[in-house]
Amino acid sequence: MNIPIILMKAITDLNYGLANAAAVFMFVMGIVTLLVINRLFKMNDPVY
Amino acid sequence: MTLNKLERKYVPFAYMFLIPTVAVFLLFYLVPIVTVFFTSFTRWDGFNAPTFNGITNYLRFFTQSSFLISLRNLLLWSLIAATLHVGFGVLVAFILYQRPKGWKAIRAVYMIPNIISSAAMAMIFRFMFNNDFGVLNGVIRLVNPSFQVNWFFESPWAFIAITLTWLFYGAIITLIVLGDLMNIPSYLHDAAKIDGATGLQAIMHIELPLCRYAIGTSIILSITSRIAMYEAIALTTRGGPGMTP
Numbered sequence: 697m698n699i700p701i702i703l704m705k706a707i708t709d710l711n712y713g714l715a716n717a718a719a720v721f722m723f724v725m726g727i728v729t730l731l732v733i734n735r736l737f738k739m740n741d742p743v744y
Numbered sequence: 745m746t747l748n749k750l751e752r753k754y755v756p757f758a759y760m761f762l763i764p765t766v767a768v769f770l771l772f773y774l775v776p777i778v779t780v781f782f783t784s785f786t787r788w789d790g791f792n793a794p795t796f797n798g799i800t801n802y803l804r805f806f807t808q809s810s811f812l813i814s815l816r817n818l819l820l821w822s823l824i825a826a827t828l829h830v831g832f833g834v835l836v837a838f839i840l841y842q843r844p845k846g847w848k849a850i851r852a853v854y855m856i857p858n859i860i861s862s863a864a865m866a867m868i869f870r871f872m873f874n875n876d877f878g879v880l881n882g883v884i885r886l887v888n889p890s891f892q893v894n895w896f897f898e899s900p901w902a903f904i905a906i907t908l909t910w911l912f913y914g915a916i917i918t919l920i921v922l923g924d925l926m927n928i929p930s931y932l933h934d935a936a937k938i939d940g941a942t943g944l945q946a947i948m949h950i951e952l953p954l955c956r957y958a959i960g961t962s963i964i965l966s967i968t969s970r971i972a973m974y975e976a977i978a979l980t981t982r983g984g985p986g987m988t989p
Contacts, residue, residue: 700974716784717801737960
């Protein structure tokens with residue numbers, strides 16, 4: 697069980713509002729991952 | 745950055761060349777994202793017009809019983825992806841960087857699973873992990889004839905089985921990291937050798953730090969793939985045994 701499964705179940709139940717809420721949550725998780733990894737690996741700093 | 749007169753003359757052309765890319769981005773990415781965000785605050789069945797219902801959808805999403813299981817799975821898979829999955833891909837990249845005999849053939853063979861679609865991979869693993877005729881249980885039954893585990897339909901084996909469908913397929917990570925490794929200037933290795941650095945010291949102080957962009961990008965790609973992973977779960981477990989992973 698994971699978030700896309702919940703999303704697909706909401707779509708098959710014709711509950712697009714709930715499906716979109718799950719999609720927004722996934723999008724936010726992706727952005728948070730990007731920001732955390734950028735900060736951890738100092739990806740905005742020059743290599744040398 | 746200041747532009748001279750000649751360069752300023754070509755700036756409108758640069759914007760013109762950007763228009764198709766920006767138009768595609770707006771049409772296929774930004775507009776759907778904004779639409780999804782606004783419709784998440786509505787009640788909509790696809791037939792009638794959406795009606796605003798505030799944060800009801802979000803409350804329903806966060807309070808349903810399958811959300812906590814999904815979140816736990818997501819966090820565990822993200823941790824496994826960032827460590828083992830990316831770690832394995834980076835390890836293979838460093839091995840290939842040493843150019844062992846037949847490394848080009850190994851690199852080509854290692855890429856083969858990436859040519860297969862994730863849906864086809866899910867079906868392959870579904871047959872491999874089948875309790876009655878799967879190759880995995882067949883091998884285990886050579887040692888323990890009474891072994892009976894329906895991998896994708898029993899907890900906690902379903903989580904382990906799903907993880908194994910993607911854990912060792914890090915070809916994209918290997919290619920990204922290998923590309924960065926091959927761009928390391930050779931004079932850095934020469935200088936390290938002159939200074940008496942061992943192979944491990946060269947890896948720890950030259951190669952790994954210079955690959956950190958590639959490794960960071962690989963971790964982002966791996967974790968976001970786990971967030972959006974659907975075929976591997978739907979085609980093997982159809983959502984999981986009950987509500988378990």
